[in-house]
Every structure is written in structure tokens, then in C-alpha cells.
Amino acid sequence: MSQRGVGFDDHAGFDRPRRTRPRTKDRPDYSKDPVGMVMTIDRGRYRVVLTGPDEGRQINAAKARSLGRMGVIVGDRVRLHGDVTGEEGTLARVVEVLDRDTVLRRTADDDDPYERAIVANADQLVIVTALADPPPRVGMIDRIMVAAFDARIEPLLLLTKADLASPDALAAAYAPLDIEVLATKPGDDLDDLRAWLAGHRTVFIGHSGVGKSTLVNALIPGAGRTIGVVNDVTGRGRQTSTSAIVLELPAHQIDGVDLEPGWVIDTPGVRSFGLSHVTRENIVAAFSDLDVITEGCPRSCSHETGAQDCALDLAVERGELSRARLESFRRMLDSGR
């Protein structure tokens, strides 16, 4: 774990005035302009869906020059100025990015100081993993989970292709972390998954070929996510999608009860997940029961295996914390290093 890298998607750096003379006087007032959510980005063009009075209307927009190099990412809530009719050929301007509740980040690899913000304002993250073809990679699951903990996003583990292999071993491996685990196979009704997604904005992340597009298409008929063919030699799927995209879940009833609306953010298949932006403090903070115990640790305790007088070890000895939970937590700390 290292220092937080400075990326252009980080807004903190843009709060500092870059000119010495105050700009407030000549800055236009956009507070009456409509707000929308960025659904997808394609070569500098944003597809935005309006919220508020014209909810659901989709608009094309470009970034206003006044935003400079400030990043606009999928899931961002943005203010739009100009032509917001959404009619063909019109282009509105993104003039403001509203504060983000969460930011999911990754770096290309662990030595890369430049983190990339992938998705804003998600509150859940589904890690889609195939039980076979391609085989599960526990290290990768852990790393994506750590990114979720770091971002204060609730991770869920979704195991596909349960017709090919049993989910039991993987489900058991994540049980001590209290992570929700769900297994699917072709023909399942997906109601458990829909119940998870209702009322949330959930990012879907997975290695190429795990069946993510198949799932998204089953959840959202008409989403048109391209289904790749797993290569027999490499076990990898074709890289079929290129940009993250926000999709609205259709209305659905379970036992006669309407589910709350929800959004899915589908992301391109990932091969690696760098974590150089993650801090130990953020991982610990994601486990509130352990966070409380670490108040009894020596100053600057790493909480890792073998750390002198770590209060987590003492809690296990006293029977106040399960050894399996501590070991799983330490596996998370390790993968974030």
C-alpha cells in the first residue's frame, strides 16, 4: 500500500484556484440547470439520463471547457447546460460534476501511481466469477474486494457456471468475511440476484468470459451486451465490451411485490486489478467489528500476521473474535499491499 497517486479524475486538486484573481464574479450561475447521470462515455461524448422533472430523457453532452481536465466518469451526477431536449444532433454541455458518494478506483498494476476512477456513486459491487471455464482466481477476487472495501462499497460474490462445478469451496472461503455469495447456472430465475440489486446501484466486474454479459442480458432484456465465446485454448473470453455503461433494471415482482428500482453498471472484462491507491486504514475501516478492536493496538500496528501485540490476536485468544475471520481479514490486508 502506498501513497495515493494523483490522477486527473481526482477532484480535490481542482478545488485549488489556479488563477490568482477571484473568478466568482464572472462565473455563470448554473444552479437552475438540470441534473443527470452519466450512463456511458464514448470518445469524449457523454450519454446522460436526466433525473428530476424530465426523468428518463437521454441526452448527448460534451464537457464544458470550464471543467478543464477534471474527470467525468460513468455514474457521475452532472449538471447540463444548453440544449437538453435530447433531440437528434443536439449536444448539451456538462458544466458541473456534483459531489460523489463513492468512487471505485483501480490502477493498471501495483506499481502504477496513476489510479483510474472507474465508476462513481455505486453502493454495491458484484464480483462475477465463473466456477469453471475460466477457473476462479481467488487472488483476483480478493483484490477486487479490497478495492470495494477501500471505496466503502458493499461487495457481493456471484459465482456463475454452477452447472460445471460446485460453489461450496469458494462460498466457504468467503463466509468468514460475511460476504454475500450467490451461485447461478443456465435456466435459473435470478430472483435472488434481483432482490440483491433492487434499490441499489451495483457495479458488475469480472474477468472476460465469466458470463457477465449473459447475466446482464438475462436481467435486462434488450441490454444487448455482446456474448463472447470462451477460447478453447486460453480459456479466455473475447474482449467484447469497451466502456462501462449504466443500465436500468426493468420492473419486476417477486411473490406479487414490486421490487425497488435499481441500476446495474456493467464494466469491460478485467485482466488485472492494481491496488496501489488502497490504504490499510480504509481496509480496516470497512470491518467495523475489527476496527473497534484495533483501538487497543500499539501505535502504527500493521495488524498483519506476526505484528507485535496486535489487539486482533489478543481478541482471538480471549475468544472474542473468530480465528477464521481474522485470517480472512489478513488475507485482504495482504492483497492490498
Ligand SMILES: Nc1nc2c(ncn2[C@@H]2O[C@H](COP(=O)(O)OP(=O)(O)OP(=O)(O)O)[C@@H](O)[C@H]2O)c(=O)[nH]1
Ligand atoms: N456452462 C455455462 N456456460 C455459461 C454460463 N454463463 C455463461 N456461459 C457461457 O460462457 C461464455 C462467456 O459468456 P459471456 O456472457 O460472454 O461472458 P462475459 O463475462 O460477458 O465475457 P466478455 O463479454 O468477454 O467480457 C458464453 O459462451 C456463455 O454462453 C453458465 O452459467 N454455465
Ligand SMILES: [Zn+2]
Ligand atoms: Zn493491530
